[in-house]
Amino acid sequence: xxxxxxxxxxxxxxxxxxxxxxxxxxxxxxxxxxxxxxxxxxxxxxxxxxxxxxxxxxxxxxxxxxxxxxxxxxxxxxxxxxxxxxxxxxxxxxxxxxxxxxxxxxxxxxxxxxxxxxxxxxxxxxxxxxxxxxxxxxxxxxxxxxxxxxxxxxxxxxxxxxxxxxxxxxxxxxxxxxxxxxxxxxxxxxxxxxxxxxxxxxxxxxxxxxxxxxxxxxxxxxxxxxxxxxxxxxxxxxxxxxxxxxxxxxxxxxxxxxxxxxxxxxxxxxxxxxxxxxxxxxxxxxxxxxxxxxxxxxxxxxxxxxxxxxxxxxxxxxxxxxxxxxxxxxxxxxxxxxxxxxxxxxxxxxxxxxxxxxxxxxxxxxxxxxxxxxxxxxxxxxxxxxxxxxxxxxxxxxxxxxxxxxxxxxxxxxxxxxxxxxxxxxxxxxxxxxxxxxxxxxxxxxxxxxxxxxxxxxxxx
Ligand SMILES: Nc1ncnc2c1ncn2[C@@H]1O[C@H](COP(=O)(O)OP(=O)(O)OP(=O)(O)O)[C@@H](O)[C@H]1O
Ligand SMILES: [Mg+2]
Numbered sequence: 001x002x003x004x005x006x007x008x009x010x011x012x013x014x015x016x017x018x019x020x021x022x023x024x025x026x027x028x029x030x031x032x033x034x035x036x037x038x039x040x041x042x043x044x045x046x047x048x049x050x051x052x053x054x055x056x057x058x059x060x061x062x063x064x065x066x067x068x069x070x071x072x073x074x075x076x077x078x079x080x081x082x083x084x085x086x087x088x089x090x091x092x093x094x095x096x097x098x099x100x101x102x103x104x105x106x107x108x109x110x111x112x113x114x115x116x117x118x119x120x121x122x123x124x125x126x127x128x129x130x131x132x133x134x135x136x137x138x139x140x141x142x143x144x145x146x147x148x149x150x151x152x153x154x155x156x157x158x159x160x161x162x163x164x165x166x167x168x169x170x171x172x173x174x175x176x177x178x179x180x181x182x183x184x185x186x187x188x189x190x191x192x193x194x195x196x197x198x199x200x201x202x203x204x205x206x207x208x209x210x211x212x213x214x215x216x217x218x219x220x221x222x223x224x225x226x227x228x229x230x231x232x233x234x235x236x237x238x239x240x241x242x243x244x245x246x247x248x249x250x251x252x253x254x255x256x257x258x259x260x261x262x263x264x265x266x267x268x269x270x271x272x273x274x275x276x277x278x279x280x281x282x283x284x285x286x287x288x289x290x291x292x293x294x295x296x297x298x299x300x301x302x303x304x305x306x307x308x309x310x311x312x313x314x315x316x317x318x319x320x321x322x323x324x325x326x327x328x329x330x331x332x333x334x335x336x337x338x339x340x341x342x343x344x345x346x347x348x349x350x351x352x353x354x355x356x357x358x359x360x361x362x363x364x365x366x367x368x369x370x371x372x373x374x375x376x377x378x379x380x381x382x383x384x385x386x387x388x389x390x391x392x393x394x395x396x397x398x399x400x401x402x403x404x405x406x407x408x409x410x411x412x413x414x415x416x417x418x419x420x421x422x423x424x425x426x427x428x429x430x431x432x433x434x435x436x437x438x439x440x441x442x443x444x445x446x447x448x449x450x451x452x453x454x455x456x457x458x459x460x461x
Pocket of ligand 1: 145146148174179180181182286360
């Protein structure tokens, strides 16, 4: 007997036939309904789903063939078996052509009809499974090393596929930690340039006076310290992709120079006279609102348009929470490759509820920390950083107004500093070096500040 009874509709104007089939099929565990002609059958089909229709051919009002056409058009998930009292090869062929599963002639043996029904239903199930599989294949769970099955991520995958083959410049935007660099690499490795270099440079991390030589190279002796000729990253990336990260940090002077290179597709090294051809695909990234920087004059509009031929906007993690379980599983596998860790009750709920201002990077760091703290058991709620456990905002909203009675500024700021230090330590699992990075201060500085508040809680690293 099938696990969930299949629903069968028996359509025949002859009452004895309806009764006979009903009894036979019910005995096999199917749910059977009957209709006296095609028109009544259409009404039944409108009211509910049937897995199979067994229909006579000759019937008043709507005949079997019209019913078959109706089912094929309106209920393609329903199989149809035609039965007739008059054996007729042409009709049989027509029935099969129109999509019937089988065509049988009366009289038939009990076992014969039972077997045909069983086969028809099995084939229907198989088709349903295939459709389901196809849907799952269409819905991708990852693209290269990018994980995510949510709609916004499907759109990102589609766009990467569409643009990767072309040479157009791409601007990847999104909050910090949303995967901009990952996407830049995916674009490169899905393009024809995949066998050529992928070169990344963080425009905000290089001192302004060195940036030009870093990008375009220099000739020997062109400035103090230029002891040898050096190729710039544009040359290193020749034929490949150059990823300009944090493009909003590009100083005004360099914006002009970059624009010229993009327009002329050639460059000159610092201190050089020769022009060199440029064959580089540019992908730029920013977590800033470049439109706003353009309108307040901090970023050149002409350069913006050159870089922003296609914009790939990455969603924040809180806008695609349905990807969190998938990402958690991915990072658990990454940080605990040999032991399969489980999540204790309540952990996933908290991970789903939290706002993730640091996006996937923050989720990744959190899972890494939990793996370290939990060893080889389950990830417990207690191993989560405090602010994720309690759902509190990691940084308190600053006070709006000075209280009437005034305040002790040093004490007030000290309390804020102390609480932020603790939160940073919490988030980095007590690793002071990483907490310092998180707060943009030096290791010396965090050590000093922790000592000042008597917070010697970090472990030595
Ligand atoms: N969809 C994703 N699937 C798997 N890992 C991801 C995904 N997005 C980001 N990551 C991981 O999160 C971390 C941060 O990603 P990435 O460096 O690409 O972010 P970003 O947008 O460039 O951040 P920032 O603006 O701070 O530079 C990396 O370790 C990356 O591998
Ligand atoms: Mg980045």
